[in-house]
Amino acid sequence: GKEANRSSGINAEYGENSEIDHPLCEECTSALFLQLDAQLRTLKQDCTDYRKALAQLQQIDTATTSQLDAEVEELRAEEAALQAELESVCTERGSVATELAALQLQEREVEHEEEDLYRECNQYEHRLAEVRAQQHCLDNELKYAHAELEKLKKTNIFNTVFHIWHEGHFGTINNFRLGRLPTFNVEWDEVNAAWGQTALLLYSLANATGFVFQRYKIVPFGSQSYIEGETKLPLFTNGGLRLFWDAKFDQGMVSFLDCLKQFLDSIEKKGAFNFPYKIDKFMLINLKWALTVVAHNKPEK
Numbered sequence: 001g002k003e004a005n006r007s008s009g010i011n012a013e014y015g016e017n018s019e020i021d022h023p024l025c026e027e028c029t030s031a032l033f034l035q036l037d038a039q040l041r042t043l044k045q046d047c048t049d050y051r052k053a054l055a056q057l058q059q060i061d062t063a064t065t066s067q068l069d070a071e072v073e074e075l076r077a078e079e080a081a082l083q084a085e086l087e088s089v090c091t092e093r094g095s096v097a098t099e100l101a102a103l104q105l106q107e108r109e110v111e112h113e114e115e116d117l118y119r120e121c122n123q124y125e126h127r128l129a130e131v132r133a134q135q136h137c138l139d140n141e142l143k144y145a146h147a148e149l150e151k152l153k154k155t156n157i158f159n160t161v162f163h164i165w166h167e168g169h170f171g172t173i174n175n176f177r178l179g180r181l182p183t184f185n186v187e188w189d190e191v192n193a194a195w196g197q198t199a200l201l202l203y204s205l206a207n208a209t210g211f212v213f214q215r216y217k218i219v220p221f222g223s224q225s226y227i228e229g230e231t232k233l234p235l236f237t238n239g240g241l242r243l244f245w246d247a248k249f250d251q252g253m254v255s256f257l258d259c260l261k262q263f264l265d266s267i268e269k270k271g272a273f274n275f276p277y278k279i280d281k282f283m284l285i286n287l288k289w290a291l292t293v294v295a296h297n298k299p300e301k
Contacts, residue, residue, distance in 0.1 A: 021025065024135065056263055158291035159291065162174060164288040164291075173201070176190050176191075188239040196225045196235070199220045199225040202251070202256070202259060202260060205291060214262060216259050217229075227255040232248075257279055257280060275289055
């Protein structure tokens with residue numbers, strides 16, 4: 001009954017859609033039916049496959065969407081972190097830029113200070129060179145002074161200051177003749193100057209040895225030197241007549257010879273030297289020996 005109904009329905013539908021106006025035969029109808037039935041099964045299978053594929057695709061889309069959403073969230077979080085880090089870096093960069101500007105300013109100041117120090121160093125080096133040059137000159141001067149001092153230490157200062165010699169019949173001290181002869185007139189000014197030098201020599205020798213004269217004191221005063229005793233006895237004269245003043249001059253010469261004898265005796269008592277000449281005849285010669293002995297035995301300072 002179902003096959004007949006299906007055949008009637010197919011004939012009716014086929015007759016409506018076909019240009020041939022007569023029904024199909026039963027054999028053709030069965031063949032057509034089998035063909036359509038096969039197509040239907042194929043379509044149903046395709047539909048089932050499509051539904052499965054759609055379900056799978058929907059599952060895949062949901063998982064993929066969730067994963068993508070998670071990745072998007074991660075990227076957004078990473079973006080926010082990077083943005084915050086960028087802002088921090090920008091802030092730090094600003095701080096670094098400010099610090100760099102300060103350091104550059106400080107560097108320029110240090111460079112200026114270095115230039116100032118370099119100039120000062122050059123000035124100090126120049127000054128040091130000058131000081132060293134001065135020091136070198138002073139060292140040379142000091143060496144020269146030491147050399148001169150050594151020469152002076154070896155020099156008989158009394159022989160240098162008091163030059164005793166002779167000129168004709170007269171003994172001389174520093175080129176002043178000490179004495180007069182009836183046949184050879186020496187000016188009294190020269191004689192007085194010679195006595196002044198002689199008095200200064202004996203006075204200096206006594207001071208050099210710490211000797212103190214008895215009864216007298218020699219006062220060297222150039223051409224007007226004198227001996228202090230009970231009275232003032234001059235070692236100078238104006239010449240002229242043999243008056244009272246000339247007698248004092250004679251007494252002064254005698255007192256000087258007394259002082260000289262005291263000094264020479266003190267040297268002989270020490271065993272330093274024995275003077276070979278009489279005092280009254282070779283006064284200047286004895287003085288020359290005395291100054292040599294004193295200069296030789298005087299300790300160096």
